Amino acid sequence: MVKPTNELKCTFPSTSQNEALARSIVSGFLMPLDPDIEELADIRCAVSEAVTNCVVHAYKGTQGPITITVKCYDDRTFRMTVADRGCGIPDVEQARKPLYTTAPDEDRCGMGFSIMESFADRLLVSSHVGKGTKVTFIKKLSEASYI
Numbered sequence: 823m824v825k826p827t828n829e830l831k832c833t834f835p836s837t838s839q840n841e842a843l844a845r846s847i848v849s850g851f852l853m854p855l856d857p858d859i860e861e862l863a864d865i866r867c868a869v870s871e872a873v874t875n876c877v878v879h880a881y882k883g884t885q886g887p888i889t890i891t892v893k894c895y896d897d898r899t900f901r902m903t904v905a906d907r908g909c910g911i912p913d914v915e916q917a918r919k920p921l922y923t924t925a926p927d928e929d930r931c932g933m934g935f936s937i938m939e940s941f942a943d944r945l946l947v948s949s950h951v952g953k954g955t956k957v958t959f960i961k962k963l964s965e966a967s968y969i
């Protein structure tokens with residue numbers, strides 16, 4: 823097992839204000855790596871999508887804990903997990919399809935997983951009904967460019 827060069831784990835309640843907090847935490851974690859601005863924007867967007875899913879789907883109408891872990895490695899691989907202990911997803915394969923949503927009446931368009939996937943090198947989703955969901959986002963950052 824390769825040891826990460828840095829890692830962080832945090833847990834916070836599933837309020838919508840904490841979506842901004844999660845983005846800030848992940849951005850702050852990435853800053854020492856001097857990420858490309860576009861890659862940083864993509865990762866911030868993936869954080870939003872994953873955390874929003876916990877707020878609006880996992881704990882629909884209630885609140886519960888969201889745990890984010892972030893790790894980075896010598897070769898600039900960034901690995902993030904976003905986990906909840908909410909309702910779970912009965913059919914992950916179906917949920918990952920573009921435009922699939924169980925909440926069309928709430929202005930959802932079913933693109934969250936597709937967006938996360940488009941920004942990741944690998945996106946893993948594991949879920950158990952009644953127990954929760956864990957999304958793992960893996961991306962190798964491009965080399966830092968110093969002026």
Ligand SMILES: Nc1ncnc2c1ncn2[C@@H]1O[C@H](COP(=O)(O)OP(=O)(O)OP(=O)(O)O)[C@@H](O)[C@H]1O
Pocket residue numbers: 871875876879880881906908909910911917918922923924925929930931932933934935936955
């Ligand atoms: N953490 C989660 N817990 C429970 N169900 C989830 C979770 N994340 C996603 N889902 C289910 O997977 C479906 C697809 O998620 P996805 O993020 O792709 O689209 P959406 O959230 O419905 O819409 P959008 O992200 O475009 O606003 C959701 O409609 C929901 O049924």
Ligand SMILES: [Mg+2]
Pocket residue numbers: 871874875933934935
């Ligand atoms: Mg979503």
